Amino acid sequence: MDWFAFSIVIALLFVSAFFSASETALTGASRASMLRLTKQGNREAAVVSSLFAMRERMIGALLLGNNIANIGASALATGIFTAWFGEVGVLYATAVMTVLVVIFAEVLPKTIAINAPDRVALLVARPMKVMVYLLGPLLTVIEAIVRVLMKLLGIKIGANQPILSPTERLRGAVDLLHHEGGVEKHDRDMFGGLLDLRELQVSDVMVHRTEMVMINADLPPEELVAEVLATEYTRIPLWRDKPENIIGVLHAKDLLRAIRASDGDTSSIDVSTIALPPWFVPEMRPVSEQLKAFRRRKTHFALVVDEYGEVEGMVTLEDILEEIVGDISDEHDVVVAGVRAQPDGSVVVDGSVPIRDLNRAMDWHLPDEEATTVAGLVIHEARSIPERGQSFTFHGFRFRVLRRERNRITALRIVPVAREAEVEEKKPKRAGTAF
Known part of the structure; x- marks a missing residue:
């Protein structure tokens, strides 16, 4: 009879180890990985995701099952050692069960689970789903008691908010992977630049008006064509009377077509007729919205104005893309060692x-x-x-x-x-x- 009870103690220790490993794996598993696997058709991952959806009930089942197993094993072990050694058997049972529970029911299974939380979570998902349903009625009673006690203590349920936004948590996860060597610096910077698009305004990425290349539209045609060909840019704002009065944007390709149509006679070219109308955007517009606007209008160039309508600079599609991928240089870019x-x-x-x-x-x-x-x-x-x-x-x-x-x-x-x-x-x- 004592050996039968001893076998039950061993079985309860295995049950406790299962709950300990499940607790570590299910609380440490990546929700993003489970969502990805679910979309790929992994049924176990779908079960894990459903457990995440009932997080409070799942944690309650883990803690309840683990405590029942540990208390049951300790009680039976105390009875066995008391029958074997008398009253001093209580001390023996305490010492032996402490070692067994700590090593085999806590440290060992949790260490295994923490080294591969996603894999272990997939293994224990279905048994834990069954345990959540089996312990459901008892968990309901326990949750009701806990809520009453929290109300008496003045603790508001659901009042705790995460310190970081989801975006900052994503950024922190990528920084951690970079620190651990799993993500290269360039990839981390690209991901960070993508997350920053909603926080940046057009004024943060624009080229300031003091650095813009602009051409006076009233220049003689030969001189104007020479200035266009001398610059490394393909889209050039044209101004008249004063630099702030931009009347259009001249594209180098349109100018070359006009030169060809006139058989090389640049004196007959009127740039105001081939220039595109300027597109003005506010400086406080979010960069993410400006990127969508570029795609919608199928253009790469816009002039930035302040709240008074004064030109502050210009922004291009390349300026926005460089916020994600870093500097983009081609064979015509002027290299500036900034x-x-x-x-x-x-x-x-x-x-x-x-x-x-x-x-x-x-x-x-x-x-x-x-x-x-x-x-x-x-x-x-x-x-x-x-x-x-x-x-x-x-x-x-x-x-x-x-x-x-x-x-x-x-x-x-x-x-x-x-x-x-x-x-x-x-x-x-x-x-x-x-x-």
């Missing part, structure tokens, strides 16, 4: 370099909420337009102004510094100490 790493560990950066591009190139995390370019960030933090040679320390980096032209910072040297050094040097550096 970020230059130095042998001493510092980085020389053009003031017009966007903060996002610098972060992507150097794998840094400089904030870009208050400014778009590196020069804008320095001006924002300094609360002034620094002079050449001034240095500032913030966000874990030391910025030194190398060149300034009028009111524009054109070049800076950036050096990563320790946080302790930033705290010590923050005040004097903000005052504009040269070094």
Whole structure:
């Protein structure tokens, strides 16, 4: 009879191990992987997804089944050891069951499950679905008692909200995979750029009007054609009277067709008749919406205006795609070394370099909420337009102004510094100490 009871104890330990492994696997399994497998026709994955849908009931069944098995095994073991050794058998039973439960019913099955949560979840899915239904009535009573107790304690059910948004959790998952070596930096940056599209506005990715190439439409035709051929761009805004008055966008292909139609006589070409009408978009439009607008209109070029209707810059389809895949260069692009790493560990950066591009190139995390370019960030933090040679320390980096032209910072040297050094040097550096 004692050996029969001992066999039941062993069986209950196996049951406890099953619930422990199931708890770890089902709570650690990837919902995205299960959804993917379900779409591929995996029935076990569909069962796992259904368990995810009843998460509270599933966790209740896991905990209830595990505790019943452990308590039952301990009670039977206590009776066996008491019959064998008398009252001191209680101590023996406690020691033996503690070792058995901890090793074989907790640590071992959970370690196995945590190393392959998705695979184990698929194995235990169907038995756990059965257990959830078998323990359903008892779980209903337990849930009711728990809700009453939580209400008495003043804890609101469902009041807890995740700290991070789904987008940030996706970004964190990709960063973790990159840290573990499962995702390359380029792929991580592409995924991050895709997630950022909804958060960015057109003003964040546009080419500012000070860097735009525009041509006066009133120039003599021969001179205008020469300027078009001298530039590396295929779409060029045309202005009349003043640069802010853009009357159209000239496409180089349309100009070449007009030259061919006139048998090479450029003096007879009227660019205003072949230029496309300008398309103006607001600077606060989300980049994701602008991308859809480009696809809908089947065009690659738009002029950006502020709230007063003044031209602020231009945006192209390439500008948006570069936010995802990084810089796109062709054989006609002018290579501008905006970020230059130095042998001493510092980085020389053009003031017009966007903060996002610098972060992507150097794998840094400089904030870009208050400014778009590196020069804008320095001006924002300094609360002034620094002079050449001034240095500032913030966000874990030391910025030194190398060149300034009028009111524009054109070049800076950036050096990563320790946080302790930033705290010590923050005040004097903000005052504009040269070094």
